[in-house]
Structures are given as C-alpha cells and as structure tokens.
Amino acid sequence: MCLAIPAKILTIGDDRIATVDILGVTREAAIDLVPDAQIGDFILIHAGYGIEIVSEDFANETLDLIREFPELVEN
Amino acid sequence: MDQSLLNNFKDPALARDLLQVIEKLVARIAENRIAEGRTTENRTAENRTAENRTAENRLVESCIAEARTVENRAVENYPQPSSIRIMEVCGTHTVAIARAGFRSVLPASLKLISGPGCPVCVTANVDIDRVIALTRIPGVVVATFGDMIRVPGSSTSLQQRKAQGAAVEVVYSPLDAIKLAEQYAADGGTTGHNAAGGGTHVVFVGVGFETTTPLVAATIERAAARGLANFSVLAVHKRVPPALEALANDAEVAVDALILPGHVSTILGAQPYGFLAEKYHIPGAITGFEPVDILQGIALLLEQIRAREAGEADAAIEIAYKRAVMQEGNPTALAAIDAVFENTDATWRGLGTIEQSGYSIREKYAVYDANRRFAAELSALQEPTVEPRGCRCGTVLRGVIPPSACPLFGRACTPQNPIGPCMVSSEGTCAAYFRYAL
Numbered sequence: 400m401c402l403a404i405p406a407k408i409l410t411i412g413d414d415r416i417a418t419v420d421i422l423g424v425t426r427e428a429a430i431d432l433v434p435d436a437q438i439g440d441f442i443l444i445h446a447g448y449g450i451e452i453v454s455e456d457f458a459n460e461t462l463d464l465i466r467e468f469p470e471l472v473e474n
Numbered sequence: 475m476d477q478s479l480l481n482n483f484k485d486p487a488l489a490r491d492l493l494q495v496i497e498k499l500v501a502r503i504a505e506n507r508i509a510e511g512r513t514t515e516n517r518t519a520e521n522r523t524a525e526n527r528t529a530e531n532r533l534v535e536s537c538i539a540e541a542r543t544v545e546n547r548a549v550e551n552y553p554q555p556s557s558i559r560i561m562e563v564c565g566t567h568t569v570a571i572a573r574a575g576f577r578s579v580l581p582a583s584l585k586l587i588s589g590p591g592c593p594v595c596v597t598a599n600v601d602i603d604r605v606i607a608l609t610r611i612p613g614v615v616v617a618t619f620g621d622m623i624r625v626p627g628s629s630t631s632l633q634q635r636k637a638q639g640a641a642v643e644v645v646y647s648p649l650d651a652i653k654l655a656e657q658y659a660a661d662g663g664t665t666g667h668n669a670a671g672g673g674t675h676v677v678f679v680g681v682g683f684e685t686t687t688p689l690v691a692a693t694i695e696r697a698a699a700r701g702l703a704n705f706s707v708l709a710v711h712k713r714v715p716p717a718l719e720a721l722a723n724d725a726e727v728a729v730d731a732l733i734l735p736g737h738v739s740t741i742l743g744a745q746p747y748g749f750l751a752e753k754y755h756i757p758g759a760i761t762g763f764e765p766v767d768i769l770q771g772i773a774l775l776l777e778q779i780r781a782r783e784a785g786e787a788d789a790a791i792e793i794a795y796k797r798a799v800m801q802e803g804n805p806t807a808l809a810a811i812d813a814v815f816e817n818t819d820a821t822w823r824g825l826g827t828i829e830q831s832g833y834s835i836r837e838k839y840a841v842y843d844a845n846r847r848f849a850a851e852l853s854a855l856q857e858p859t860v861e862p863r864g865c866r867c868g869t870v871l872r873g874v875i876p877p878s879a880c881p882l883f884g885r886a887c888t889p890q891n892p893i894g895p896c897m898v899s900s901e902g903t904c905a906a907y908f909r910y911a912l
Contacts (some may be wrong), residue, residue: 402763421678429649429692429696431696431806441718443737445689446644446648447648447689448688448692450685450688451804457797460764
C-alpha cells in the first residue's frame, strides 16, 4: 500500500495537476507535495500524488523492480 | 542452502557477496552470544509463544518437542545462541522478502519477522465496522482504496454491502473521490449507485500510514479551496513511530533490529525513529525494496547488532535508501499533515490502544470530518464489534507467532475465503506467507 511508483512529468496544468507517464501509461497526478517539480522531472507517485522528486536512474531501477515483481503494486 | 535461488536476482553476484557478509556477521554475533550465555534456554520470547498454542496444534507440538529432545541430546554440549530477530514493518517489504525467498537462503538462526506493516491489517475491527456503518447512511457514497473492500467487519464487509446495493466505489486516489463528489453535486446523485435512490455525499475512507496521510490532507485542502460541500473523510490514519515504540516495549516481541519502511520514510525522514536507537538501543535501517537493497539493509543491521553486543558502538538509525529518502523527509508533506490533522490516541489490531499513534482531523476542517458530520448516524447504525473467532492476526502482526502457528491458516482461512485482514490484503503477512508457501 505504501509503494510509490516513479513517473515522468509530461505537462503541468492549472490547479497543480500534472500529466505523467508511468510505464508508458499517461495519468494525472497532483504535485501539491512536490512544489519544486518541473516538466521532465521524475517523481514518486503514491495514490495519485507525487511525494518526492527522484533521479532518472533511480526511477528506472524501481520500474525494473515493478516489472519483475508486479505483485508489489497490487492493492 | 539453496543458492540457485540467487540466480533469479537482478545482480546475483552482489547478492551472493552480501549473503557471505551476512553469514559471517551471524557467526560472529553467535560466538559473542554464546560467550555471554545468551543461549536459547534464556530466551523468553521463544518459550512464551509455545504456551500460546491451541489444542489443534498440540499433537504437532508434541512431535516437534520429541524431535527437539533428540536434537538437544545431540547438541547437549554445544549451547545454541539465541536467534537474531530482525523485523520489517512495511507490507511491501513483507511481500518482497516472501517473494525473493530469503528465508531459505539466510542462516537458520537469523529470523526475519513481519510486523504491523499493513495499514488495512492494523485497522481495528471497531473502525472497520464504522466504515461499514457509513454504507447504511442514506445518501452516502463510500469511496475507498481497493484493499479495504474485502476486509470483514463484525458481520459483513464493504464488498458484501455493495453486493446488497449499498453505494461503495473503489478509487485509486482520494482525488477520484473529489471528482465523484463534484459529479454527484452536478447531477443530484443520479449517477450514484445507492439502492436508496442515489448518493450525493462522498465519504473517502482515509486508511494508511504517513505515506498516505499527507495526500489525504492535501485532498481535504483541495476540497476546502473549492468549497465542496458534499465530501468528507473518515480518517483512521496511523503513525508508524508510536507503534514501533509499543513493539520496543513488548518483551514478547523481542526484536534485535528493525528494517524501517522505505516510502513512509520518504515523508518522515530518519529523525522520528531516533528514539529507537537512543532510548531502546535498537538499530534501524531505512531500506529499499530491491532484493539486494533488503540484503544490504540486513547486513548493515547485523553489523550494528554485532558492534553493539561487542560493546564497540551504540545503535543508530541508518538510511540505506538514500535515493528516495532525505534525512529530513518531505517538509511540504509533513506541513500538509500538520495543517489538517492532529495526533490522537488510536487502537491498532493486535497492539491495542497506543497514545498519539493516530491522526484525527483538526477542528478547522470539521466540516470535512465524517466522524463529526455523521456522529449521530454512526452511533445509531454501527453494530457491536465482534472479533473473528480463532483469528490470530493480532498476534501475527506483533511478530510473536508466524502465520503457520494460527490454527486457521491455510485451512479455514485462505486468500479465497479470508477470516482476518492479514489474509485479505495482498500485503498482509498471512496472504504473503500463503502465496509463497512459507
């Protein structure tokens, strides 16, 4: 439940809602909790909110883990 | 030792090296413990759990006892060191450790124990009943994360209530709950699935630790900014550090070190765990989720245990997950929690009531607090709480017994027909142990 998934910020719209790319899927995420996030940054997403800005390398490592163990992100 | 398993790891060479380090450290700790007389006979935790077994297990117990007698005779002159108990307190770690099969490759005297790391599992039955009572209030639509809906309360579950026509919506994010509320406000609830004629007020069930609490706080602030009048939150959020303090004070739990949660710590940072090392001399390592991250965390903790028991250094809290955890956590998220929530006493399944271990919504946001808003309805509609018979989820959550010591595990209680929440949630200890046949 507390696993956060890395995503790349594609656009930032009004109301601090960004569109992000998670494993090739485009979704919306709120960036209230990562006020410094910019387009192109990787952020950890938990339940629709960004909770931390992370490096691209780290994002890719975590995505590999999720591909390897998809049950880690099951609800 | 089945080392072929290591070939499944992304970096088998690193995993093998870490395992060698772990084996060496376990051997050195064992040597020291034997020298100091810390042998299994002195260990209360292992003895006490034996007393807690039920009649159904006694036959198995007597066979094991017989085998142990034979074994003890064989090693009579070689006292066994007390086992090293390392606990993880994060559901994602529970699943990752079970999935990676570590327990079969680690030395037998190193015990990896799962603690209260699954937010759904630690939610007390009385709170589950309160959530279910919401579904009986006319006009209310309950919006919840998916892992809550199968959790049995005293007589029913959200899933059963939904099947009976109650308005229960599974959402991925609390933002989706706001969207539902806006939709119902616009169409007068005609799109709600309430058998009583459409729901218009959305109650989001706020479950989760510090990873989840700040985004529920941010959602309440968003609702307030929009002046949304048909949205509220039933908050049963919990704080991890006070639960760890309760475990540290629990002689039956007897942990030597803690693998600390990764993404809870993204929010909290390392400082809130400092008391574990300073006051209780329990080492902690904030650890990631890759199998090698976990092995690295275990190796760091063993080195700390060794140094502490050898009198070389005191315990400390280390961050072995610097890529996602800053020393000070996420200050914006912490400020969001503080703006909307205040600490309150909370009841945990298995751990009982722990002071200041939960979050309640501040007076300023009372209009978004379902507990205040529906106080009269909830007290009239909530049924008396009955704990599931024979379920030992609470004792499993404290790490005092493994799931296999529960007489229901794998027999009456399975993921298809779960009796307690530890078997319902995919990251519950019982579900993880069942799935990976531990």
